Amino acid sequence: MGDEMQAGDLRHRIEIQRIIKRREADKSIRTEYRTIKTVWAKANGLYGREWWEARKYGAEGTVEFTIRYGAVKDLTVKDRILFRGTLYNIVSVDNTLFQDNFLKIKATADLTH
Template sequence: MQFGKLNKRITIQRADKKEDINGITKAGWYDLKTIWCSMNGLSGKEYWTAKSYNAENTVVFIIRYGSCKDLTVKDRIIYKGRAFNIVHVDNVLYKNETLKIKATEVI
């Protein structure tokens, strides 16, 4: 992976409950990290598999492994104001260098 291709900024959000100044607990999405990534749409077999699940707005994000090691499918990604639910996180070849994240856009 050429890390120079990580030229898009995304924000990782995590669902959490936080207490406000009045002591009221509120659940919501909270920013975890803003990191660099590369992104592209699906092609070939991956595209048709996603289409069979009606996940037409499926995108693959690639980030450095160390940027967010604890990323899970319970988190989500924000890119240019658009939210993407994470479907799958892959530690590419188990080398601990890059994470390949498959995500679908929230419509």
Template sequence: MKAEELKHRITLQLFTTVVNENGFEVETWVDFKTLWSAVTNLHGREYFAAAVVKAENTVKFTIRYTEGIDESMRILFKGKHYNISSIDNIKYANKFIEIKAMEVDNSG
């Protein structure tokens, strides 16, 4: 992967408990880290495999290796939220991570 392919800004968010202005504990999404990413839709065999389990809204994000990322987080990209379904440290080289995430339906 070339550095110029990492041209989209994404924000990883962590679900955590914070204390609000009234002193009450509230569970909310908090920004963990903002990163450059390559973003692609699934295609070919990956797309059809996702369609079988009704996960067609899955997007693949490729970022530089970053510690502390797990499936409990979500991604904010272009105003949409994506729940992380899998994380792959490509070839265990600690250079790039491929994250598959499914768009969250906000229709209620």
């Protein structure tokens, strides 16, 4: 069963960050990213055809993360990931085969930070 995901494959710690809005003393609204959860993940860089396709769009810094479905059920492309000191913007979130076991997340390194 070559491509099946095993819980033991989740070896890396990643932080899931979400935009939080808060009201300042002067009544202005401030938005900032905050870590909402730290979870175990599998992390894979793209390779082969996927890497070449991403390179066409300047997204060769794309990583595919896999986490348990129940870790952050409401994860969206508005969230981001902090992994090994690099921020990653989430491009897609896939509930693998709609089985509610794992989420596959494609995310691209944010080189502006």
